[in-house]
Amino acid sequence: MIREPLIFEISDKGKRAYTLPKLDVPEAKDALAGLPIRPEIPGFPQVSEIEIVRHFTRLSQQNYCVDIGLYPLGSCTMKYNPKINEKVAALPGFTESHPLAPADTVQGDLEVLRLVEDYLCEIAGMDACTLQPAAGAQGELTGMMLIRACHEERGDPRKYVLVPDSAHGTNPSSAHLCGYTVKEVKSNEGGTVDLEDLARQMTGEVAALMVTNPNTLGVFEYDICKIAEIVHAKGGFLYMDGANMNALVGKCRPGDMGVDVLHINLHKTFSTPHGGGGPGSGPVAVKSVLEPYLPVPRVAKKGGAYALDYARPRSIGRVKSFYGNFGVIVKALAYIWSLGPDGLKEIAEVAVLNANYIRRSLDKDYHLKYTTPTLHECVFSDKFQKEFGISNLDIAKRLIDYGVHPPTMSFPLIVHGALMIEPTETESKRDLDQFIDIMKTIAREAKTEPELLKAAPHQTIVRRLDETGAARNPILKWEKSPT
Numbered sequence: 001m002i003r004e005p006l007i008f009e010i011s012d013k014g015k016r017a018y019t020l021p022k023l024d025v026p027e028a029k030d031a032l033a034g035l036p037i038r039p040e041i042p043g044f045p046q047v048s049e050i051e052i053v054r055h056f057t058r059l060s061q062q063n064y065c066v067d068i069g070l071y072p073l074g075s076c077t078m079k080y081n082p083k084i085n086e087k088v089a090a091l092p093g094f095t096e097s098h099p100l101a102p103a104d105t106v107q108g109d110l111e112v113l114r115l116v117e118d119y120l121c122e123i124a125g126m127d128a129c130t131l132q133p134a135a136g137a138q139g140e141l142t143g144m145m146l147i148r149a150c151h152e153e154r155g156d157p158r159k160y161v162l163v164p165d166s167a168h169g170t171n172p173s174s175a176h177l178c179g180y181t182v183k184e185v186k187s188n189e190g191g192t193v194d195l196e197d198l199a200r201q202m203t204g205e206v207a208a209l210m211v212t213n214p215n216t217l218g219v220f221e222y223d224i225c226k227i228a229e230i231v232h233a234k235g236g237f238l239y240m241d242g243a244n245m246n247a248l249v250g251k252c253r254p255g256d257m258g259v260d261v262l263h264i265n266l267h268k269t270f271s272t273p274h275g276g277g278g279p280g281s282g283p284v285a286v287k288s289v290l291e292p293y294l295p296v297p298r299v300a301k302k303g304g305a306y307a308l309d310y311a312r313p314r315s316i317g318r319v320k321s322f323y324g325n326f327g328v329i330v331k332a333l334a335y336i337w338s339l340g341p342d343g344l345k346e347i348a349e350v351a352v353l354n355a356n357y358i359r360r361s362l363d364k365d366y367h368l369k370y371t372t373p374t375l376h377e378c379v380f381s382d383k384f385q386k387e388f389g390i391s392n393l394d395i396a397k398r399l400i401d402y403g404v405h406p407p408t409m410s411f412p413l414i415v416h417g418a419l420m421i422e423p424t425e426t427e428s429k430r431d432l433d434q435f436i437d438i439m440k441t442i443a444r445e446a447k448t449e450p451e452l453l454k455a456a457p458h459q460t461i462v463r464r465l466d467e468t469g470a471a472r473n474p475i476l477k478w479e480k481s482p483t
């Protein structure tokens with residue numbers, strides 16, 4: 001295969017893909033506010049139409065996506081996203097309404113927001129919800145800001161936030177960004193929160209515990225109600241990272257477990273394509289005690305019509321412009337409606353079944369540090385393969401040769417050499433069996449042909465890359481001007 005050059009490298013001066021007709025009006029000499037019009041964009045590639053089409057089509061064919069095959073990145077929920085969601089989000093009524101339009105002209109949009117808020121509250125067992133945050137991590141920060149606002153108003157601003165060592169990496173970052181000092185809570189041998197350690201660390205100076213549930217081992221926190229009791233007894237809040245709600249949806253509700261604040265990733269559980277920086281949405285749902293602090297504006301219903309309510313003096317303010325990522329919210333509504341209550345339940349059932357099918361099918365070939373039954377994902381390690389000098393990186397790279405996207409690697413940190421696999425609920429048994437076969441083949445190759453694995457991938461345009469070099473010395477700008 002040929003390496004596809006950068007578009008700048010195929011640029012030839014004077015080539016055009018498209019030309020505009022001759023001006024039949026006077027040429028503008030300067031644009032709005034007297035700013036000069038650029039006669040040329042420096043370094044802009046000059047290519048013909050066929051060159052553009054081939055360039056981007058070739059690049060797209062080198063890309064891997066969930067529409068090609070299994071994408072088992074743990075903690076990412078790379079499920080197949082039904083195309084009907086896209087169709088609904090592309091309806092002109094949605095795409096053409098202006099974010100600054102007066103509320104009485106966008107009643108339909110506001111109804112969508114309200115419906116999604118209400119459904120999420122119902123699904124999560126919470127009292128109120130904001131759809132503003134643009135991602136899970138921003139939802140976490142928003143949730144922490146709500147907690148801080150409440151503690152401050154009570155005249156008791158606290159100092160610490162507890163985060164278990166099995167939490168998602170964004171949790172301690174969000175607490176830190178909100179000005180809290182993070183303290184780690186240990187996991188027990190089953191991979192869940194160590195209650196004794198929690199009780200010891202949970203003092204009157206702790207604002208909240210942030211718990212990822214199911215945690216990053218894919219294990220449900222069986223003692224979540226006891227955890228809530230311990231946290232509440234000292235006046236703290238229980239924050240739950242619900243990014244991976246596909247393990248729970250329709251089956252149980254965080255609100256019923258004593259959770260006070262929760263964020264949900266619409267782009268994971270409620271089916272919007274993500275990764276590569278695509279738009280996300282990280283709604284935050286709260287119990288009524290935290291409702292006054294939610295971001296403004298809130299969608300309110302006044303005299304039979306929807307309105308935007310800004311008159312909320314205790315609010316933390318805005319966390320995102322306009323309504324959040326509206327298209328993602330529309331897709332979530334399309335997904336919820338197309339599945340219905342029974343379909344939503346089936347998400348959790350099949351997500352858990354698929355992950356456990358993989359876990360049991362591969363537990364002779366790959367080491368499992370934690371044998372506790374898991375929900376939507378399972379975490380193997382490279383311990384068996386290390387004997388032959390093979391690491392989780394070699395296994396991940398070899399998977400690419402077999403046409404499968406590698407799983408999440410070296411995370412969670414409490415499993416050394418981790419391979420974190422989340423098949424999601426959308427995979428058929430046939431596709432799961434194929435993946436299991438490939439993983440078994442690689443386990444055999446580790447014994448018999450370790451050199452082959454160490455040099456993988458062999459079937460790709462670029463081979464083993466210097467990832468450290470790329471991270472330390474990134475080339476972010478094309479320096480050479482095109483000829």
Ligand SMILES: *Cc1c(COP(=O)(O)O)cnc(C)c1O
Nearest residue numbers: 075135136137168170241243280
């Ligand atoms: C994906 C994920 C996040 C972060 O969500 P983003 O939308 O990427 O910011 C947080 N927690 C968990 C458990 C996740 O899986």
